Amino acid sequence: MSGGLSAAARMALLARLSKRRGGDAPRPEAGSARDFSTLPGMRDFSLLQAALDQLEMQSPLFQKHDGLAAAHSRIGGRPVINFASYNYLGLNGDRRVQEAAKAAVDRYGVSPSASRITSGERDLHGRLETALAEWHGAEAALTFVSGHATNVTVIGHLMGPRDLILHDAAIHNSCTEGARLSGARRLPFAHNDMAAAEREMASARRGAQRALLLVEGHYSMDGDSPDLARCVELAHRHDAWLMVDEAHSLGVLGPTGRGVAEAQGVDPTGVDLWMGTLSKTLSACGGYIAARAEVIDWLRHTAPGSVYSVALAPPLAAAALASLDILRAEPERVARLQRNGRGLRDRLRARGFDTGGSQGSAIVPVILGSSIRTVKVAGALLERGVAAQVVIFPAVPEQSARLRFFVSSEHDEDDLDRVAERLAESVAAVGRTESPAF
Known part of the structure; x- marks a missing residue:
């Protein structure tokens, strides 16, 4: 991490870092397999910490909020x-959402304790998934306990080593982690550059068994959106699936908050897989996939993040469902x-x-x-x-x-x-x- 430092300043930081470690507990010999300093990114992280120390600056990360993180x-x-929070519609803390979560605790307890496939269903999950599917104009939906884990498990499970994943260079870490897990060939294209996406797809599609075009509806780093109609056309022309991550789009884009398809007047059925999170507009925690019923049923029975993971906590499912009801009504x-x-x-x-x-x-x-x-x-x-x-x-x-x-x-x-x-x-x-x- 250069941080804008001159070479001399960086060397001074390294020297300071070495001195700071001098009084610490003995560490494994440098280069040893037990030496944590060999971890990817550890050197950059240590340099950043040393820079903050030298400049007598407090880290801007992990700020402690004393209560509700609202406006x-x-x-x-x-x-x-x-x-600094994703409470886009102010529903985190809304009395109606809180009451729904408390009622779910009273009826179901705090945790479902295990996966749905082994320990059974709660009607809350089905009601929430039906509402999410309807919201995206899809046939069915499946919820997961984490938005990050949703992309990791679905992309990692959907694609394989003989496949191609073409994605926007600004795609979220959860998507690239899912792609890495899948073993598929991963090709990024310049952010929102559909001409570049076309070139990459045309050159790489022929050698792949299946292909996935992966974009976000609203990019959290830049606050912009892709040309969804061109994404749909590109995916269909090259016999590829299109997956759109709507984590920051739901409740944000379009006249009624239905996301990038509504905002751009695109038929949502042109998208094969809609992904979203429950932790932003819907003021809960978790993620979901909305798609055709056949693929959702397959994911429900086979995706590791569904089969081997605890189900969404009842108060979170209830909070998300109540938030979606409010979004629809207001x-x-x-x-x-x-x-x-x-x-x-x-x-x-x-x-x-x-x-x-x-x-x-x-x-x-x-x-x-x-x-x-x-x-x-x-x-x-x-x-x-x-x-x-x-x-x-x-x-x-x-x-x-x-x-x-x-x-x-x-x-x-x-x-x-x-x-x-x-x-x-x-x-x-x-x-x-x-x-x-x-």
């Missing part, structure tokens, strides 16, 4: 305007969210900030450059009462480090004005104090 929250005992929440997303993006752009390709729905990045500078700005912003997510190397390439603002329908115009003003103040403060070495 307004408390971190370390201080009130903040919160743009589309005005979606309109408020989209208005706020555009409002924040436009305010930040007016002040000269680089918001990348954000379409101003719910995700607005501010690209600041070096990792060290971004951490400093995040700290200055938090001191001014605004929480935002920090993304630094190696999650993104160095000089692409950014803050990410996740907007809620529950933010108001004053919140948007204040965050734009305070971000400008924070950047100016860091610019005045930052050492030329970084």
Whole structure:
């Protein structure tokens, strides 16, 4: 991790790191199989920790929220305007959602204790899956205990070593982990570049048994979307499945929050596999796949993440179902969210900030450059009462480090004005104090 450091500064950090470890418990000899420092990324991680120590900076990660992470929250005992959570429609904490979760605990307990295939069903799971399938215009759906695990187990189980997975370069880690598990040939194409996707598919499809085109409906790092109609056409022309990860799309895109297909006027049946999470708009935890009934039934009986994993906890299933019911009944929440997303993006752009390709729905990045500078700005912003997510190397390439603002329908115009003003103040403060070495 260079973090914008000069070569001399990096060497100084390494020396400091070595001295800091000098008083620690004895470690295995360098190069030993028992030496944890040989783990992938451990050196970069250690450099980042040493850089934060040397600069006397607190890590921007693992911030402790004192209570509900809503549009307004408390971190370390201080009130903040919160743009660091995925509570897009303000349903996490909604009384109706809480009551549904409590009623599920009263009836079913906290845990189903085992997998559904061995320990039986709860009607909540079936009701939630029916509602999710209807939401996406699919025949059936299957829930899992984790959104990340959903992609890992489904992609890993669906594809094999003789297959091809073509995916957007900005796809989520859960998708690349699933692809790695499958053993399929994995080809990334430049972000949202469908011409590049076409070239890659045309050159690689012939040698593969099956093919999967994998995109997201709303990219969490950039706040943009793919051209879904072109994705459908490309997949069908090359006899490939199309899978769309709607983790950040459900409740966010489209007039009623049904996602990228509704937003772009595309028939959702052109997509073979819809994936989504329950932890964002639906204020629970878990993931799901919506697709044709035959593939869902096959996954239910064979996917490791279904067969060998505990079922979704009853209060989480109930919370997600209640949230989906509210979303269906109150589309005005979606309109408020989209208005706020555009409002924040436009305010930040007016002040000269680089918001990348954000379409101003719910995700607005501010690209600041070096990792060290971004951490400093995040700290200055938090001191001014605004929480935002920090993304630094190696999650993104160095000089692409950014803050990410996740907007809620529950933010108001004053919140948007204040965050734009305070971000400008924070950047100016860091610019005045930052050492030329970084």
